Amino acid sequence: MPRYALVIGIAKYDNLTNLPKAVNDAEKIAELLRERGRFDVQPLPGKLIEGENRWQVTPDKKLIGKELGQTLRTFLLEKAKGSEALIYFAGHGFEALSLTGEAKGYLATSDCNKVDGQNAIAFDDLNTLIAKSQLTSLVVLLDCCYAGSLIERSLIQSSFPVFNSKLDYCLIAASRASERAREDAEGGIFTKAVLEGLAENQADETSGEINVNDLISFVSRQLKQSGQEPIYMDGGRSIPLVWYPPKNPVAAGVVSDECPYRGLQAFDKEHAKFFFGRQKVVNNIQQKLAQANFIPIIGASGSGKSSVVRAGLIPVLENNGWRVLEMTPDVEPLTELRAAFKPFFRNAREFYDCIRNHPDGLRQLILRLPSSERFLLLVDQFEEVFTLCRKEEERHRFIELLTQCHTDRLAIVTTMRADFLEPCLSYESLTKLIQEQAVYMPPLLGGELEEAIASPADLQGYQLERGLLGSIQQEVVGQEKGCLPLLQFALTELWEQRDRQAHQLTVAKYNELGGVTGALNRHAENLYTSFTKHQQDWVKRIFLKLVRTGAQAKDTRQWQAKTKLLSIAGDNPDEQQAINDVLEKLIQGRLIVLDSEPTGEVWVDLAHEALMEGWERFAKWRKEGRELRRLRDRIEDTLRIWEEEPRNENLMMGGLLAKVQERWSELESDLDTATREFYQHSDAQGRQRKTAETFYKIYLSENYA
Structure with a gap:
């Protein structure tokens, strides 16, 4: 598919300060996109070289409003029609009041008037052109000096509503409204970061690709301490920008039999290479972390909250020198919090006093650590604070510690089911942070869903048979919450029944499994019916003990000590061994999981909450x-x-x-x-x-x- 780029760098102005470095920045971007991005690049100001079918930059030429307006119209409505497009702008930007007193944003041209916007390119007009265009994707990079107000999210949403609906798009702007887009000796620091983010050493080792999500993540890190913070809006798939020769290619006949899907288990950093489709959410969390140190991640059960943090965020932070601590609140959240920090302290008394009594306990803990490392505390399944912790005093203290910790060395990320927002409202500090800092998990749709389904198999040298991807997408889109773990389970089952000779996942096997919604129920039923009637009674009691029965139908999973489940058989050693055999079979069937503590105590949990609805028999049990x-x-x-x-x-x-x-x-x-x-x-x-x-x-x- 053809790719077209319009690269604009304006140095000469009649009524504004000249920006000689803007043209240099534009030239570097144009060269990179032409050589590595497979773009047909048109620079402005520039001229077409007769007989050579290429454009040459004319740095000393002015770019007047009429010329830029006509070029944008031709580029968006004609030249790039039905194709991928990219627009880069380096120069001034400004706001001017309309006749009604409303602020409107403009890209400055050489002959523009800053007072009323005459001869400048209004964002409203550019948005109208984009809405009329018939592009397959669009990337816009704005390095607008002295125009931070142009790129505030509120203004972008009013000036660029098309960006809220277009399938594949990305707008990256250089700074916030209260900040200036700065320059150094070489040029704009935003463009410098963009060029570094698109350099060969940032390319994926297996594909050689750098996409917009990679670029956003890199630029955000590079400019973190610069005095300006880039912001972005995007939607649809992550658009590739440049390619380099792969350092570690796998597609050339290399096939791996390692399953790239996770069944009912969350993705973690060991499986991060197979985690696709959620880069935008990860980038959003990173941006939030640059602003605050408490980020609640909220979503429906089965929306992939834990996977986003464990496989998306944590690898990025660890690569940048962070130390990661993990916990779930469980019955005694303060005890679990102490356990997370305990390896760093020898003085148990001092450590205990900080957690229990000091008004700024977590900050005091961090201050007592000898190194200068940054820490991330992940509190997964935060809803356990309300479902398992029965002591209000302990719950209140735990929430107080997390929400009133003020130190740059510790960031806190929590994951919580959306249906537990209501009890959060009883805690003022927690409510305020949720209102200001929460990241909500959107449904996985479009190109992102396609990535999550097809890319892991592709990475292992396998393809989806023609028609399979469409069948899966048709079934998944519009499903109720909890569909992602069902999808991963179905894909895991499909992988186990793949065509190893043709290196394909096939439609026929997918239909045999019963599709996404039927695969888990079919698997669980097959396993359940393999037990004797007496064992089936044990299975029912085991599963019901792994659920915390809430008011109405609001149930949550809960860990149980293995010894407690074995005691279902009473004190009879033979019967306990028989139950242990049932547990082992359920583990092998991937319906439950085990975890152990240093003390040797073993704990049992559901493989995922999706089982509570995805296995119809279990859902029926829960109603009784x-x-x-x-x-x-x-x-x-x-x-x-x-x-x-x-x-x-x-x-x-x-x-x-x-x-x-x-x-x-x-x-x-x-x-x-x-x-x-x-x-x-x-x-x-x-x-x-x-x-x-x-x-x-x-x-x-x-x-x-």
Whole structure:
């Protein structure tokens, strides 16, 4: 497909300061795009060399408004029609008030009037041309000196609404409204960063490509301490800009059998090379981190929040010298927070006091670290603060520590399901940061979805059979939340049944699997029906224990100690071994996962929340006996608190004890030995208290009547 670039560098102005370096910057961009970007480049000011079919820059020539306006019209509506296009502008930009008093943005031309915008190119007019154009993609690079206000997001959205709808586009601007687009001895520092970001040493080793997402990430890092911050808007696929000879090509007949898909597991940094389609979100998080040190990432279950951080953000930060700490809140978030930082401290008492008591605890921890490294604390599954932590005092302290940490050396990123936004509103500091800094996970659509499906297989030397990509996209687009893990699971199953001779993933196998929505349910059912009836009962109880039953249908996954699941069989060693065999089979079937602590304790979790709806039988189980399971969770929470404290005699009392006594016959079989003993102890003490109260009342009535 043909590619066309219009490269503009204006040095001469009648009513503004001359910018001699703007033309030099434009020449360098034009040369790079011509040699490495496969663009047909037209520079302005410039002239067409007769007989050679090429353009030559004329640096001393002025570029008047009429000429630039006509050239833009011809370029967008005629020359680049049906093709990929790129526009680069280096020069002045300014705002002028319209007759109604509204600010309008302009690109300055040599003969323009800064007061009223006469002879300048209005953003509104440029937007109209873009809307009329029939391009396949568009990249715009604006290095506008003295015109930071032109590129504020609010102004861009009003002046360039087409950028909100065009499928494949990217607008990168040099600075914010409050900043100047600066120059050094060589030229504009934004253009310098663009040229460095498109240099050969930044190219992908396997493809030799540098795309707009790569460029955005690089330029943002380069200009971080420069006094100006580039901003961007983009949509659709990540548009390739330049190519170099691959350093490590894989496509030339090299085939790998390593599965590039993750099933129900999140992508992590070890599998980052297979993680495609979310670069824009990663770039957005990086931009937010440049402005603040607390970034909540919020999205529906199954939207890929953890993968974006683990496989997208963390590798980038580690390559830039960051240290990454990871945790989930679990039942005791302060304990988990201490565990994340514990390797860096020898003085346990000082460490404990910072977490528990110091008003600026996390900052104090960082100040006590000997090095000058920057740290990222990832708090994954932040909703556990509300679903698993039962102590309000601990929850409040944890949120306070995270949201009131003010230090450049520590950044905090949290991931949370969108349906838990409401409980966040009870905490003012958390609400404020969500309003100002949240990154919301958009649906994976268009070129990004195509990347996520096809690129991992392509990297391994496999192709999707004709028609397969369209079939998958048709099924996925418009599906409800949670579809991405189902997609990854279906692709994993499809990979296992790939055509190894033709190096293809085929339509026939995809249909056999039942498509995206049917693959997980079919797999889980096949595994479930392979168990005996007695084992199937264990499977049901195991899965229901791995779910925290919420109000209405708002359930979340919850880790369980493996010993607790084994105790479903009571104290019988043979039965416990039989349950262990069931667990192993579920692990091999990729429906549950294990994790272990240094103490040797092993924990069990669902492979992904998507199982709760994606496996129809499990979804049906969750609808049964919800009130009883919520009561079971409350008993286990109370037991946990009691075990943490010095075995006080409060035990289970009041309304909770009365409810458990009322429904004990239904609950008993689903509780382990420790929980049953806890209830029996509570019940006995409750009855003793009741008897004592009765005798006391009798005593009072007989002696003081």
